Amino acid sequence: MSIASLNPSSIMSCDVVNRLYPLKNTFEQLTRDSGYFHVHATKPDTLGISVSDSPTALMAWLFQQVSICTRKANYDDPEGGLHRYRPEQLLDNLMFYWMPNKGPTSFRIYSNTFNLRNYHLGYLNVTTTVPTVVVQASDEIFYMPPSMLKTKFSNLLAVDVLNDYGHFLAFEVPDVFASNFVSAVQRILAFNNQNMNVRQDKQDFRANKLSNIRQLVRERINSIRHKMSNYENNENPFMY
Secondary structure, eight states: OTGGGGSGGGTSOGGGGGGTOSHHHHHHHHHHHOHHHHHHHHOHHHHHHHHHHOHHHHHHHHHHHHHHHHOGGGGGOTTTTGGGSOHHHHHHHHHHHHTTTOHHHHHHHHHHHSSHHHHHHTGGGSOBOSOEEEEEOTBOSSOOOHHHHTTTBTTEEEEEEOSSOBSOHHHHOHHHHHHHHHHHHHHHHHHHHHHHHHHHHHHHHHHHHHHHHHHHHHHHHHHHHHHHHHHHTTOOGGGO
8 A cells, every 4th residue: 555655546547546545645534533443442331321411422432433434525514514414314313322322332442353362363364255345435434445355355346435424424425325336236146147157067967977987987897897707718818
């Protein structure tokens, strides 16, 4: 990623270069807005006590993430860009966390995932062969070019680039998310069907080949038996 900054078009199309480069802008934005990530990963229960005690605290914490992750430009918006959502949407989302007290557990998933124990397992270096379709909104938190994605996902079927929207795609535009989801599933099913046919063809080929080998073996055994029978009848077996 750093080397490619010298010539970004070598790893991505020119129309999406500004989603990652210049790296200075990307790292500034991540440093400025990723504090929540560090807190979730290192002190989830400390924060969890606060948001479990006060619905206002939970609302402030969640809505701030919704704001920043919807559009990077929302950082400079006095209203945080929350006008993109209906008040009912925001409050319904809040209640999903408040009523069952799921704030702490939603934070803890960061701690459970991003820790040295898991990193030392080396699973991040294992190639994922599961067929994958990636959807990239224009204001996603971090953009990763297809050339980088392929180093992890060996069966990367497609990368659908959207020219709008943010990290919470399903929350912001559920119809767009649903459309892309259905399209992705269709392509994955087609890929699986195609590969199943290929595997079936290989299995049929191996089965036919094995059948031919068995037939040759039977013929050879019968030939040997015939020769042995002639030999037992005092005939010269080498005549055959």
